[in-house]
Amino acid sequence: MAKIQGFRRLGPLTPLVGTWEGNTGEDVSFRHQHEKIISTSYFERFSFAPIPVQNNGDQVLEGLKYTNQAWRHGEETMDPFHDEVGYLLWDEVRGQVLRAVCFGRGISILAGGDAEAYSTVLPFRSEVGDPNYGILQNKYLSERAQLVRFESIFTFDDEDTFHYDQTLVLKMTEFNGATMDHVDTNTLHRVG
Numbered sequence: 001m002a003k004i005q006g007f008r009r010l011g012p013l014t015p016l017v018g019t020w021e022g023n024t025g026e027d028v029s030f031r032h033q034h035e036k037i038i039s040t041s042y043f044e045r046f047s048f049a050p051i052p053v054q055n056n057g058d059q060v061l062e063g064l065k066y067t068n069q070a071w072r073h074g075e076e077t078m079d080p081f082h083d084e085v086g087y088l089l090w091d092e093v094r095g096q097v098l099r100a101v102c103f104g105r106g107i108s109i110l111a112g113g114d115a116e117a118y119s120t121v122l123p124f125r126s127e128v129g130d131p132n133y134g135i136l137q138n139k140y141l142s143e144r145a146q147l148v149r150f151e152s153i154f155t156f157d158d159e160d161t162f163h164y165d166q167t168l169v170l171k172m173t174e175f176n177g178a179t180m181d182h183v184d185t186n187t188l189h190r191v192g
Helices: 011-016 139-144
Strands: 018-031 036-050 054-056 059-072 082-091 096-103 107-114 121-127 135-137 145-158 161-172 179-190
Touching: 011 036, 011 059, 011 082, 011 096, 018 161, 036 082, 036 179, 096 121, 107 145, 135 145, 139 145
Parallel strands: none
Antiparallel strands: 018 036, 018 179, 036 059, 054 059, 059 082, 082 096, 096 107, 107 121, 107 135, 121 145, 145 161, 161 179
16 A cells, blocks of 8 residues: 555544455354355445544543445345444554454444554453453353353555455353354455
8 A cells, every 4th residue: 555645633543544345255153054154245334424622631542433234145125134333442542452342143343453654553452351352241141151252354455445354252151162263354445
């Protein structure tokens, strides 16, 4: 990606402002109705909008509020199978990007990673029990499909294209407590 010159109030989050769509999504996860791990293709839409500067004492956070929804191919006129809302935040002094995300399934995550103002790769990582970048989920999920680690990487290909790779590591009762990787990936293009 060519380096975008000029002031970047939102640091590495600056290129995300706007609406993005991707039609090449792939979700690899356990599907209860099939009782096995399967791959599903999907279409999705992200919208990112700047928020006011957030001050935590001496900490200054710039950021974006976002929404994300995804539809399985062939179900685009139906309810999305995935719905999330969240914030992406930039702490310039500490060189950190943060992703505060809530999934409609009763999961909340605060993930973070190192980044500079012109970074083209944004890493977000979280683990259950981490006092800073941790995971909360409802009782049902904790008992049956406990999310133990979350990793997500946004990579900018150019100013109008980015892709992400995301892995949720789940401890599943269907696998006698062994873990499985729920993997999502997609390439998105700016549409507005």
